[in-house]
Amino acid sequence: MALFMRVFGAGSGASRIALRSSEATFAVGVLPARDPEGARSRWLPTTIFQRAVPRLRGMSNTEKNKELARRLADEVLSEGDLAVFDEIVADDYVNHNIPVPGIAGTKAGFRELVQETRRAFPDVRVHVDEVVAEGDTAVFHDHVTATSERDFFGVPANGKRLEWTEIHWLRITDGQIVEHWTNFDQLGILSQLGAVGP
Numbered sequence: 001m002a003l004f005m006r007v008f009g010a011g012s013g014a015s016r017i018a019l020r021s022s023e024a025t026f027a028v029g030v031l032p033a034r035d036p037e038g039a040r041s042r043w044l045p046t047t048i049f050q051r052a053v054p055r056l057r058g059m060s061n062t063e064k065n066k067e068l069a070r071r072l073a074d075e076v077l078s079e080g081d082l083a084v085f086d087e088i089v090a091d092d093y094v095n096h097n098i099p100v101p102g103i104a105g106t107k108a109g110f111r112e113l114v115q116e117t118r119r120a121f122p123d124v125r126v127h128v129d130e131v132v133a134e135g136d137t138a139v140f141h142d143h144v145t146a147t148s149e150r151d152f153f154g155v156p157a158n159g160k161r162l163e164w165t166e167i168h169w170l171r172i173t174d175g176q177i178v179e180h181w182t183n184f185d186q187l188g189i190l191s192q193l194g195a196v197g198p
Helices: 050-057 061-078 082-088 107-120 186-193
Strands: 003-011 014-020 025-031 044-046 089-095 125-134 137-147 161-173 176-184
Touching: 061 082, 061 107, 061 125, 061 137, 061 161, 082 089, 082 107, 082 176, 089 107, 161 186
Parallel strands: 089 176
Antiparallel strands: 003 014, 003 044, 014 025, 125 137, 137 161, 161 176
C-alpha cells in the first residue's frame, strides 16, 4: 500500500507528521525540529512508516474524532486546504450558528467563510489549546492570531495584529463533520478592527 507523508507546523518550532494512504489520513506524531527535510505543505511518498499502519488502524473512534478536529484547525482553517475541507466536511453539513451574518450555515457557506477569512487575514493561524471527544462529538478550544490586511465582510482592514478565542463543537459521522456549533469572540474581533468602540 502506498503511503504519503506530510509535515506541517505544530507551534513552538515543532512539526506534526501526517500519513495518507488510499484509505485515510492519520497523524503520527510531533518532531522537535520544524520541517527537517523541506516537506512542509507537500505530500511525499514514503515507505518508512508502513509498519505504523496497523497501530493507526487500531485507533479508537475518540482519538480519530480528536484528530479530525485538529485537522479542521490545522489543515483547513490555518492552511486553507480545501481538498481536506471536502474530505472532512459532509455534504449535508450544518453550522447552527455561523459567526458572520448573511453566510449560510451550509458546507458552501462554511467554505466561503474559510476563503474570506484567509483572504482578509492571509497569515491566520488557529492554535488549538485543548481537544476533548466523547461518542460522536469532539470539542476544541483555540486562540487565533492574524494580521488584518484586507476588508472582512465590509469591515475595512487596519493592518493590525489581532488575536481572539474560539470554541468549536463538532458532531462527526463516518469520519466527517455533519454538525457544527461555534462560539467566537466577535466583539473582540470588531473592537480590534476598530469597527466598534472599546
